[in-house]
Amino acid sequence: MADFQFGYALFLLLTVAIGLVRVGRGPTAGDRMLAAQLFGTSGVAILLLLGRAMQQPALWDVALVFAVLAAVTAVAFVQRVAGRAESKPEGGADGS
Amino acid sequence: MAPDDWLTLVCLLAAAPFFLAGSIGLLRFPDLYCRLHALTKADNIGLGLVVLALLWQVTSWSEALKLLLIWLLVLLAGATVAHLIARNALRQGQKPWERP
Amino acid sequence: MPTADLERTPPWSWREASTRLAFLTGLWLLLTGADAGSWVIGGPAVLLATLLSLRLRSPVAWRWRPAGLLRFVPYFLWHSLRGGLDVTRRALHPRLPIAPALVYHTLRLPPGPSRVFLANTINLLPGTLSAELQDSRLTVHMLDAALVNVMELQRLETRVADLFAVSLE
Structure with a gap:
């Protein structure tokens, strides 16, 4: 069972790598932020599987932190971009 | 293999297409909005099935609750992140792709 | 409002x-x-x-109903599974069957946490992504314009209203 879980974690790592191609290509900053989403789901799944297969319960706590961090990262991203748009009025934010 | 291990195996195999589709969708879909659909919906179901797979293996209630808590957090974070990224793109004036 | x-x-x-x-x-x-x-x-x-x-409590008073939650969870799980299946099929289909469009939905829920909850929930349902929530207007990105299903959004609103013990307009 543990062998299968290791193999499966490797498969998930492959899907993350495929997703990272998009993060590398962009083209927009939002496309790059998808990395946070990718690690927030596939990354958490990998950690859960490894935690089980390696009998390392602490990895589940790491997964929990990943899940929370994904949200914080996105909020920070939006704050930063919104702050920029404000300092540059012609930057496209439609007065909302 | 014990019956629980079979159930774990089945859930993990069922999760695989969702993770794959999330990443393939990221590459194939034409704009950010569509990519958010792919990643948010497909990967969350994939993770839900991985959590279900591991639920057959847990040895205590607190482990099971912790797994469910992690999934709930990811659902919450994923839905919020998707909304924030989409809203940000819309406010910056990115027009959604339309089929020509 | x-x-x-x-x-x-x-x-x-x-x-x-x-x-x-x-x-x-x-x-x-x-x-x-x-x-x-x-x-x-x-x-x-x-x-x-x-x-x-x-x-840091919400400045607007709100409550939720445990019975509403019990009704909401299976509904939500089933429809988010449908959402996952739908987008998986479209992403893997050779012809990429999508026809995206923005639609505007006027919410019947009262202002407050129930609206935010709805906007978050529809991100996991088939083909819908909330892109902007301003007052009672929700901008939704649809993966397939042919799927625009006002009935489904209204059903979800009814469920959310049940969960938060509020009445729709």
């Missing part, structure tokens, strides 16, 4: 404070596996989190 009509949150009560304290204590127990030594940090952390959560 005049916001002046909204019910303000009453000042916190001891009952509310103890509910929150109990909830956060349970969360700590769950995360640490009831390790007795962890309370050196857990005790102050739980206490501070309770005080902080009382300070």
